[in-house]
Amino acid sequence: MSQNEPGGGAIIFGTFLLGLMLSQVPLPTSVEWLRPEWVVIILIYWVMALPERVGLGSAVLLGLALDIIKGIPLGLNVIALLVVAYLTLMLHRRLRMFPLWQQAFVVMILVGINQLLFNWFHGLIGTRSDSLIFLLPALVSAILWPWMFVILRGLRRTFRVS
Amino acid sequence: MVFRRCGISSIFRSGSLKARFVILLVLAIALVVLDLKWAKMNQTRAYLSLAITPLQWLVDTPAQVADELSDVLITRTQLIEENRQLRQEALLLKRKVLQVSALTAENVRLRELLNGSQRLANDVALTELIGINPDPFQHQVVLNKGSEDEVYVGQAVLDAGGIMGQIIELSHYTSRAMLITDSRHAIPVEVNRNGFRSIALGNGSVDELELGHVPDTADIREGDLLVSSGLGGRFPRGYPVARITSVQRDPGQTFATVKAKPTARLNKSRHILLVDLSGQQPESLLPEDVVSDEAGTDAAQPES
Numbered sequence: 001m002s003q004n005e006p007g008g009g010a011i012i013f014g015t016f017l018l019g020l021m022l023s024q025v026p027l028p029t030s031v032e033w034l035r036p037e038w039v040v041i042i043l044i045y046w047v048m049a050l051p052e053r054v055g056l057g058s059a060v061l062l063g064l065a066l067d068i069i070k071g072i073p074l075g076l077n078v079i080a081l082l083v084v085a086y087l088t089l090m091l092h093r094r095l096r097m098f099p100l101w102q103q104a105f106v107v108m109i110l111v112g113i114n115q116l117l118f119n120w121f122h123g124l125i126g127t128r129s130d131s132l133i134f135l136l137p138a139l140v141s142a143i144l145w146p147w148m149f150v151i152l153r154g155l156r157r158t159f160r161v162s
Numbered sequence: 163m164v165f166r167r168c169g170i171s172s173i174f175r176s177g178s179l180k181a182r183f184v185i186l187l188v189l190a191i192a193l194v195v196l197d198l199k200w201a202k203m204n205q206t207r208a209y210l211s212l213a214i215t216p217l218q219w220l221v222d223t224p225a226q227v228a229d230e231l232s233d234v235l236i237t238r239t240q241l242i243e244e245n246r247q248l249r250q251e252a253l254l255l256k257r258k259v260l261q262v263s264a265l266t267a268e269n270v271r272l273r274e275l276l277n278g279s280q281r282l283a284n285d286v287a288l289t290e291l292i293g294i295n296p297d298p299f300q301h302q303v304v305l306n307k308g309s310e311d312e313v314y315v316g317q318a319v320l321d322a323g324g325i326m327g328q329i330i331e332l333s334h335y336t337s338r339a340m341l342i343t344d345s346r347h348a349i350p351v352e353v354n355r356n357g358f359r360s361i362a363l364g365n366g367s368v369d370e371l372e373l374g375h376v377p378d379t380a381d382i383r384e385g386d387l388l389v390s391s392g393l394g395g396r397f398p399r400g401y402p403v404a405r406i407t408s409v410q411r412d413p414g415q416t417f418a419t420v421k422a423k424p425t426a427r428l429n430k431s432r433h434i435l436l437v438d439l440s441g442q443q444p445e446s447l448l449p450e451d452v453v454s455d456e457a458g459t460d461a462a463q464p465e466s
């Protein structure tokens with residue numbers, strides 16, 4: 001991913017791997033809807049912090065992995081993540097200036113878009129939610145954002161990922 | 163194609179970004195269409211799943227370790243107690259098997275009298291659950307056996323309580339099973355008490371099945387056991403599927419609303435059975451004389 005830049009690719013890769021793992025940890029049925037969209041928020045962070053390294057390409061790879069994990073037609077998560085990554089790329093300069101709570105709000109909208117697209121795709125394969133509960137992960141992700149931001153920024157600074 | 167762009171200077175970036183986005187989006191949509199329309203994509207999926215497999219094992223490790231630990235950290239008295247219970251259970255089960263073999267023999271004789279076909283016994287393989295689909299819309303589990311272990315698509319998945327679902331997707335070392343409660347799943351069943359046939363449909367909630375198109379006048383009650391009818395040839399016959407929990411008969415409606423609760427522990431079972439219907443053998447629980455007898459009479463049934 002980086003020929004001309006210093007190291008740290010392993011850190012980015014590691015966080016994505018962790019995100020993929022966290023997104024398939026089994027949860028009890030009652031709190032299944034509260035699972036934050038780990039992969040999406042980690043992607044948003046890296047795109048915001050290092051837009052020249054992490055972008056649409058990473059979104060495609062992560063989307064493919066998520067499609068396999070969720071067992072849905074290949075490409076659906078790719079589309080959703082591409083849209084999120086693209087919007088984040090457009091917004092990244094502004095996002096960096098925002099205070100944390102405002103960032104969290106934008107993250108909620110971005111994850112919400114991801115969820116909307118995803119729910120729409122589910123309509124195509126015949127399993128669509130009939131309530132707005134599918135938007136709950138967006139809220140949980142937004143609540144989690146400040147912590148994720150601080151942790152990931154800490155990682156980035158400690159290991160000098162740039 | 164994607165990564166080569168990294169070196170492009172930032173002046174170009176915002177211009178080319180849109181183009182890249184559109185191209186990738188079109189490619190992704192093409193991929194979706196390809197996956198839905200072209201059967202060969204299953205191979206690609208299998209290889210991609212293979213790449214994800216280590217991740218699934220890794221996620222499952224804590225559960226495995228907890229299992230191991232609870233095996234190691236057990237007191238002697240507990241072991242003795244467990245041993246005693248298992249012995250009792252084995253004794254009870256043995257007694258039942260004794261009865262069963264006599265009954266099967268009787269059943270085979272009666273079937274011969276009626277010129278009926280034989281009942282078939284199925285091969286069973288043990289497997290373990292290593293993952294659950296994180297998507298709450300879909301009731302799917304990942305099992306730790308795949309095409310290398312001769313699992314095939316459509317194979318029935320059972321636990322100790324009854325039928326859980328069927329295999330829908332294979333990778334090399336893992337496979338994906340759809341549970342009977344998935345909203346896209348349906349299983350042919352019959353009421354154990356009187357043989358009334360119906361189809362149990364999943365409705366997306368984890369402990370409920372619905373029976374489709376049951377006439378208002380059908381003899382079906384709360385508490386009835388539904389067993390798989392084997393029609394359609396996908397599921398083995400006679401395994402418990404669900405127990406009726408409610409029957410609502412509304413004279414204004416064409417059909418009764420019948421709900422049932424699966425007997426398998428769909429969201430708890432970890433040890434799972436895969437039933438192989440491909441190499442079916444005649445029932446093998448019989449005493450020898452009946453088996454040899456049956457082999458002789460099989461060819462010339464009208465005489466017997």
